[in-house]
Amino acid sequence: MTTTVERTTATADVPPVRKKKSRKFSPWGIVAWLVGIGFFFPVLWMVLTAFKQESDAATNPPKFFFTPTLDQFAAVFDQGIGPAMLNSVFATAMSTILVLLLGVPAAFALSLRPVRKTSDALFFFMSTKMLPVVAAILPLYVIVSNLGLLDNIWALVVLYTSMNLPIAVWMMRSFFLEVPGELLEAASLDGASLWRSVREVILPLVSPGIAATALICVIFAWNEFFLAVNLTAVNAQTMPVYLVGFIAGEGQYWAVLSAAATMAALPVILCGWFAQNKLVRGLSFGAIK
Amino acid sequence: MTSTSLTAGTTAEADENAVAERVRKIKESQDVGVSRAEGWRRRGPLLPALIFMIAVTQVPFLFTLYYSTLSWNLVRPGSRRFVGLNNYVAVVQDSQFWSVAGNTVILIVGVVLISALLGLLIALLLDRAFLGRGVVRTLLITPFLITPVAGALIWKTTILDPNNGILNWVLSLVGVGPVDWIGQFPLSMVMVELIWQWTPFMMLLILAGLTSMPRDQLEAGRVDGATAFQLFRELTLPHLRRFIELGVVLGAVYLVNTFDAIFMMTQGGPGVASANLPFYIYQRAFLGFDMGQAAAMGVVVVIFTMIIASFALRLIFKSFSGKEEAA
């Protein structure tokens, strides 16, 4: 069933009557706001709970009005949030940089006219994520321990890089494929100035894609829990591990955990906001084309 | 491109054609695009990533394979011995393993499809300009930013709690009695939580795809009087298909490993109704401390995922390469 889009010669004598798009109060805008608030609500509730006493945290009916307190945040800071934050920042930033350094060239190579091996390489990258980490944790523990890297942040850096690299390669390849084929081919044949032509011509075109990829790698690395809890102890503890330390077995922890989770999410939210701006800028690039 | 012509002229002509055909084929194989050196130069940038991945992932995998042939209980010292494929036999005979595998499939398929659909719809919503669009985009991304552990607990404790949860409170306002959501619908509730966390991911991907789409075609189409739906189906959707498929593939592979939501919300219960493979393996590894079993289960998961993935990816690659030729 094909619907032909009529390709009449667009004459300029009568400009097509188009519904004036009201930028401010379109009904779809309102729907978007509702959806946004709906998705955000649980997070908002968590942040609110961070300011409550434990006894107000989970009540029937839910307490929308309460006397706020900073006790929970004090408790979170009391236990030494600094090192965990630092470790998380280091592991996340370092692994994301490595992922980009390794992944951008790889994605570029895989986006050129497909060689037989392209799908094999892509499949291999994906296959590395098929072994559940829970099954491989003991071998990993033994290897890391024998390398003397237990409780060392570099172990996490390497593992997070390997965790995110396949995703990054797949994602960035898709964005490279958006670039007109001739540009890619021209760049690859450029020889000596290969990198310059890539950097000056191609990278700006794919930068929203790279920003999206980097953001996703940051999120995955920042929130990774299982490897961190098993391979670190006191020196290389990351934020998710620190957070779980607030889950008490015999006690009430919902409010203090909300406070810890809020603190843990702040840096990533900042990253998300920043990366979004890059995405928006990419919009104007696309239109100019 | 003519194949050997059926209507042969004289034998001499046929011979000439055959030779010309062979020469053409040789020239093609020496084409600048596929010369040896050229091939290596093209693949060059791929090598660092490839070598890195092989080094970091294959060694643990080999270890896992080795451990899967041992009977090794960590808390029973001296119990470590070689048993060949016994662990695999035990896995095949473990009926719970297979029912949990079924849960895993339902979980992955359900979450990926629904969150991809929602992500698409929301991305389309966000593609239009309206007041405060940047704010809404940030709001929508936040579920994906929250640590999965905290996200799961938010849902379990504040929303789905049968006594003090917000959902039951809202329902009570319209007269519906309290429902034990997690007790009655454990797997569905886990899926809801995962969809909540993963829709932003899908949305982000599709949005990135939308922003890189050339607008002039859309403008031309609109000028020519095509409806919004026609534009969507003929122009937008094919362009987005790559990104939707990307999201599906990445989401599925990532969700194979999902663990925190189940651990925090239901502990796999009641029974094993909401357990998935990583959770089940975790219990064997960290409660039973049966390392050999856990390793064998992991290898079985890899085998099955590879089989399913190779079928799925073959489909996707067909569409990928098809598109490239059309482009």
Added chain:
Amino acid sequence: MKPLRSTLHRLALCAAATGLVLTAGCAGAGSLGASENEVTIALVSNSQMTDAQKLSSEFETANPGVKLKFISLSENQARAKITMSTAMGGSQFDVVMISNFETPQWARDGWLLNLSDYAKNTPGYDEADFIPSLRDSLSYEGNMYSVPFYGESSFLMYRKDMFEKAGIKVNPDAKYQPTWQEVAEWAKTIKAKQVSDAGICLRGKPGWGEVLAPLDTVINTFGGRWFDDQWNAQLNSPEVKKAVNFYVNTIKESGELGASSTGFQECANLFGQGQTAMWYDATSAVSVLEDPKTYPDLVGKIGYLPAPIVEKPNSGWLYTWALGIPKAAKNPDGAWKFISWMTSKDYMKLVGEKLGWARVPPGSRTSTYTELPEYEAISKSYGPLTLQSITNATPDKPTVQPVPYTGVQFVGIPEFQDLGTRVSQQISAAIAGQKSVDAAMEQAQLYAEVVGKSYQEK
């Protein structure tokens, strides 16, 4: 303009990169700097342990040169991590927090250091002050291999005002131990008279330390057991079935909604909010319920009774979070210094003075209940009963009929973590109404038979 921007970009990147590399030094770049005087401690994240972390600066002041490093995780994570590290002979930790479940097994396997020697050489430590039942549960061949930080048994907590409203009278005799049938009747009455949403809150969450803790005590007192002395599994015996049926039916008739995912935290919340009239659980729940800051309305309204019984008296459980030193610890002497501080009589006084007497770690030392007048004053309603419950617990003889294992609310074998969890998952399904109790116990019996067989072959 473009070149300027790109130079700035490049500068920014360089600065960021340098900054990153520098943080590598501050970040956890390895335990290369582990000095002689560092003590690495792995704790479980309950409030009593968090308090200890807060007060640890006092220890560091009193012991200059010793640096303490903590890691604190939720119970499941902590247990998994500590077990993996200790079982592999790792030297990651100097002090580990374990319980009376692991201690005898690990002591037998030679994974822990003998602490009685250390204790004897520490004046004023007074090993004999530990409550005898606890001390025995952490000993192997007469020596202690971990020392208790706090201990607990189980008892029944109830709202005195709700009982009054429902017209329920409780026997005031000091030696009175209610029966489970009485308790079930009370719960029904509360529900019938609509005094509260739930008559009683009982755990139902899957986990060998979750639903099985209270349920095992019920099984024990009904006359059931996990294995007979020939290691034949007994989970489908009439006594066990009766006990489990009773537990599940009580929840269904007068228990809380959503019981199959209810653990300690959820019941504490319900009881604190007044949504249940009774709660059978750990004696350490008083740290949550009797804290005026969290539940000011509850002060003085909570009554306490010993764990309900049927056939076997003194059916409360016995559990302790204790501190031990793994064999391969790098700094055992520093470890003992810290352990002896954290479990000493002086520490109790320190907590009372600095953080409030309600936060004193309960149930480890007899002197807490006899030599601390301030603590006695605030714990009048639950203190003596706590001490009594712990003292009278019988982990060596937990059941009516003889058994080949020790442990009240668990079976003290390494396989129990897995077996118990699998069985608890079945029971949780029964509580959620997804299976009948009979079907659940048949499946549970199969699991137990596998374990029993491996012991019969020994």
